[in-house]
Amino acid sequence: MLYREAGQFKASYQEDSQIFPIRQDRVGFIALLAFFFLIVPMVASQYWLQAILTPVLIFSLAALGLNILTGYAGQLSLGSAAFMAVGAFATYNFMLRIDGMPFLMAILLGGLSAAAVGILFGLPSLRIKGFYLAVATLAAQFFIVWVLVKFPWFSNYSSSGVITAQEINILGYAFNTPESKYLLTLLVVTVLALAAKNMVRSTTGRKWMAVRDMDVAAEVIGIRLMRTKLQAFAVSSFYCGVAGALYAYTYLGTVEPEGFNLTLSFQILFMIIIGGVGSILGSFLGAAFIVLLPVFLNIVLHSFVGAALPPGFGSNLELMIFGGLIIFFLIVEPHGMARLWQIGKEKLRLWPFPH
Amino acid sequence: MKFSLRNTIVMGAAVTGLLAGGVAAAQEQYIGLPSYRVGPFGSNGASLFGGWIDYMQMINERDGGVNGVKLTWEECETEYNNARGVECYERQKNRGATGNSAFQPLSTGIAYSVLDRVAQDKIPMVTIGYGRTDAADGRVFPWVFPMITTYWSQASAIINYIGSKEGGNDKLRGKKIALLYHDSAYGKESHAVLQRLAERYGYQLTMIPVASPGNEQQAQWLQIRQLRPDYTILWGWGVMNPTALRTAARTGYPREKIVGVWWSGSEEDTIPAGDAAKGYVAAGFNPAGTGFPVIQAIQEHVYASNRGNMEDRSRVGSVLYNRGVVHGIIYVEAIRTAQEKFGKGKPLTGEQMRWGFENLRIDDARLSALGATGFMPQLNITCADHEGAGVVKFQQWDGAKWNVVSDWVSGDRQLVRGMIEESAAAYAAEKGITPRDCSKEM
Numbered sequence: 001m002l003y004r005e006a007g008q009f010k011a012s013y014q015e016d017s018q019i020f021p022i023r024q025d026r027v028g029f030i031a032l033l034a035f036f037f038l039i040v041p042m043v044a045s046q047y048w049l050q051a052i053l054t055p056v057l058i059f060s061l062a063a064l065g066l067n068i069l070t071g072y073a074g075q076l077s078l079g080s081a082a083f084m085a086v087g088a089f090a091t092y093n094f095m096l097r098i099d100g101m102p103f104l105m106a107i108l109l110g111g112l113s114a115a116a117v118g119i120l121f122g123l124p125s126l127r128i129k130g131f132y133l134a135v136a137t138l139a140a141q142f143f144i145v146w147v148l149v150k151f152p153w154f155s156n157y158s159s160s161g162v163i164t165a166q167e168i169n170i171l172g173y174a175f176n177t178p179e180s181k182y183l184l185t186l187l188v189v190t191v192l193a194l195a196a197k198n199m200v201r202s203t204t205g206r207k208w209m210a211v212r213d214m215d216v217a218a219e220v221i222g223i224r225l226m227r228t229k230l231q232a233f234a235v236s237s238f239y240c241g242v243a244g245a246l247y248a249y250t251y252l253g254t255v256e257p258e259g260f261n262l263t264l265s266f267q268i269l270f271m272i273i274i275g276g277v278g279s280i281l282g283s284f285l286g287a288a289f290i291v292l293l294p295v296f297l298n299i300v301l302h303s304f305v306g307a308a309l310p311p312g313f314g315s316n317l318e319l320m321i322f323g324g325l326i327i328f329f330l331i332v333e334p335h336g337m338a339r340l341w342q343i344g345k346e347k348l349r350l351w352p353f354p355h
Numbered sequence: 356m357k358f359s360l361r362n363t364i365v366m367g368a369a370v371t372g373l374l375a376g377g378v379a380a381a382q383e384q385y386i387g388l389p390s391y392r393v394g395p396f397g398s399n400g401a402s403l404f405g406g407w408i409d410y411m412q413m414i415n416e417r418d419g420g421v422n423g424v425k426l427t428w429e430e431c432e433t434e435y436n437n438a439r440g441v442e443c444y445e446r447q448k449n450r451g452a453t454g455n456s457a458f459q460p461l462s463t464g465i466a467y468s469v470l471d472r473v474a475q476d477k478i479p480m481v482t483i484g485y486g487r488t489d490a491a492d493g494r495v496f497p498w499v500f501p502m503i504t505t506y507w508s509q510a511s512a513i514i515n516y517i518g519s520k521e522g523g524n525d526k527l528r529g530k531k532i533a534l535l536y537h538d539s540a541y542g543k544e545s546h547a548v549l550q551r552l553a554e555r556y557g558y559q560l561t562m563i564p565v566a567s568p569g570n571e572q573q574a575q576w577l578q579i580r581q582l583r584p585d586y587t588i589l590w591g592w593g594v595m596n597p598t599a600l601r602t603a604a605r606t607g608y609p610r611e612k613i614v615g616v617w618w619s620g621s622e623e624d625t626i627p628a629g630d631a632a633k634g635y636v637a638a639g640f641n642p643a644g645t646g647f648p649v650i651q652a653i654q655e656h657v658y659a660s661n662r663g664n665m666e667d668r669s670r671v672g673s674v675l676y677n678r679g680v681v682h683g684i685i686y687v688e689a690i691r692t693a694q695e696k697f698g699k700g701k702p703l704t705g706e707q708m709r710w711g712f713e714n715l716r717i718d719d720a721r722l723s724a725l726g727a728t729g730f731m732p733q734l735n736i737t738c739a740d741h742e743g744a745g746v747v748k749f750q751q752w753d754g755a756k757w758n759v760v761s762d763w764v765s766g767d768r769q770l771v772r773g774m775i776e777e778s779a780a781a782y783a784a785e786k787g788i789t790p791r792d793c794s795k796e797m
Contacts, residue, residue: 047448164471254467
């Protein structure tokens with residue numbers, strides 16, 4: 001009923017190859033964008049903007065980056081947080097050391113720096129696969145954080161090794177309110193997510209998927225492995241780097257290298273596993289799930305039953321419920337929440353006459 | 356202008372309160388607690404926040420709050436995770452009648468994450484024994500209070516303590532001191548101070564990093580064994596501390612020669628090391644023990660009626676628990692100070708609390724009235740100096756408990772203060788902050 005496609009004909013190649021071939025999807029997507037760009041900044045409170053929506057968007061972007069590498073190109077990585085750190089520290093240094101550096105340019109350069117580092121740590125992927133590659137990227141995770149602590153130049157000789165983000169100023173407009181920071185984050189994330197969606201539908205993405213499914217076969221049909229794999233590492237690290245820069249500039253303001261630790265890398269990995277490996281939508285769903293559910297549980301447990309329970313019990317209970325829900329979701333749908341949405345959509349398209 | 360439901364209710368309540376002419380229900384001071392009871396540091400968090408909550412509970416039970424203002428608090432689980440800490444900060448900042456009037460995350464990472472926000476939201480942040488050291492310069496950081504002692508003061512105090520053991524700082528010339536540190540920003544905080552002091556006193560400083568988490572230190576202790584330093588400073592955290600003590604015992608390095616910092620000097624660090632910890636000395640800005648009248652008062656008013664926050668009562672009086680009580684004392688005294696200026700019996704806003712912290716004086720007379728003589732140092736916070744004491748006490752582990760072995764030892768205040776001002780000035784220049792003129796503050 002909702003998804004009645006009767007009367008929607010595709011008369012040109014362009015119409016056939018657009019991102020959302022169904023009109024209802026297109027309308028829904030534009031409505032969604034309009035909601036988040038126009039309605040949300042007007043009605044949402046500071047708490048929602050600063051503590052909920054902005055981090056979800058930033059982590060979605062990081063998850064998207066990892067999803068390109070792991071979900072589409074099939075290269076397991078445990079270094080996403082480190083690439084975020086490269087992005088954040090590089091952006092900081094570009095802003096600091098080059099006078100009059102525009103913020104968006106600095107973010108772009110930060111992302112490119114992360115991409116360069118990503119290529120470097122992607123080199124082992126030419127020889128090793130699977131869990132072994134994961135261990136190699138684990139080295140990136142520890143090495144990069146170590147370098148950022150070890151050489152004080154990166155943090156401008158700050159005694160405590162932290163960097164404090166400069167003010168964001170684009171074309172004379174200072175982004176210092178929660179609303180403006182949220183909108184900036186949303187804009188960057190939307191542009192990059194659309195770019196990613198198009199990338200995975202094009203030759204680039206198809207090559208990645210060919211390599212993921214069987215790299216020998218991919219090589220046989222003429223895909224250059226080295227180039228494809230390194231390209232995936234570069235694009236993925238670029239996304240993580242931009243996410244890291246946003247994390248420092250629009251979300252926290254002051255970051256320390258230790259904040260980008262292995263736990264954060266694992267969290268990003270969990271996001272794509274829960275959300276859906278090899279799915280753009282899944283990155284967003286997974287990030288929302290991992291970021292919001294613990295907060296939701298904390299609020300519910302502390303405000304309704306917190307007083308009646310011994311201290312510490314509530315916090316432990318949260319972790320148990322959180323873990324339980326992750327297992328539940330993985331049992332119900334091992335391909336993640338994006339797959340649930342896909343199944344639902346298929347059903348709606350056929351409803352009420354499934355064949 | 357936006358109106359959220361909660362603001363409307365709060366405003367409505369405020370208006371009703373005005374109309375009722377103050378005969379309404381008892382006033383309450385809201386305190387948001389970004390606690391961590393799970394995660395890697397969950398057991399530390401349980402002791403720290405347990406002590407703090409117990410002290411506030413005791414003030415409510417015994418005194419009926421501060422000048423009649425009851426303390427109410429709400430915990431928010433951070434798991435020691437920066438993003439969760441920010442969420443808690445944002446969630447709690449507008450709670451209660453006057454909002455969250457001070458923020459104490461007990462985590463350096465979270466403290467950094469909200470550093471910019473507290474100035475914007477006008478909520479003072481108190482970081483006792485952690486956080487950003489140069490924030491002790493109140494002219495550049497009006498909203499941050501790294502009270503009692505900073506890492507730099509501690510490093511300097513440790514050298515003074517070692518000097519006193521050797522019979523004067525001039526005897527340090529030619530001595531070998533090793534620094535075994537957690538290889539992170541936290542562990543490196545000590546470097547600058549120790550190096551400057553090495554130039555002055557002429558001791559040989561060897562810095563040996565331990566990779567986090569530090570549960571393998573064979574190589575480091577072999578190096579120490581070859582070096583045979585006269586003293587080893589242990590700048591550790593978590594599992595690194597007991598491992599260091601055990602490995603020291605295995606390599607035959609005398610534990611009496613190891614001096615730990617305050618995050619290396621709790622029961623959680625020594626008990627897992629067993630006998631290997633015997634003789635080990637550590638700094639701290641509060642001693643352990645239940646003998647202090649303030650702890651006795653908590654036992655009497657809180658635990659006797661079974662309202663204590665600690666699930667394991669035997670941990671009452673531990674180093675970390677007592678540190679939590681110190682947090683409570685400072686908080687309550689700041690409320691008292693601020694109420695004297697802004698009206699007794701009224702809840703305070705963040706700005707008023709900031710005044711309370713900035714004008715906080717806890718002298719010996721006040722300490723003895725609080726039942727905390729020797730429990731914490733005297734404090735004298737001013738507009739320029741947000742540290743206020745800069746002293747530590749040294750305790751020695753005898754195999755079963757910590758015993759105080761020194762009086763309050765001060766660091767080289769002049770040197771540390773100079774470094775703090777230097778670093779704060781660099782920060783101010785980078786951020787374009789004009790430092791406050793403290794002669795104009797009242």
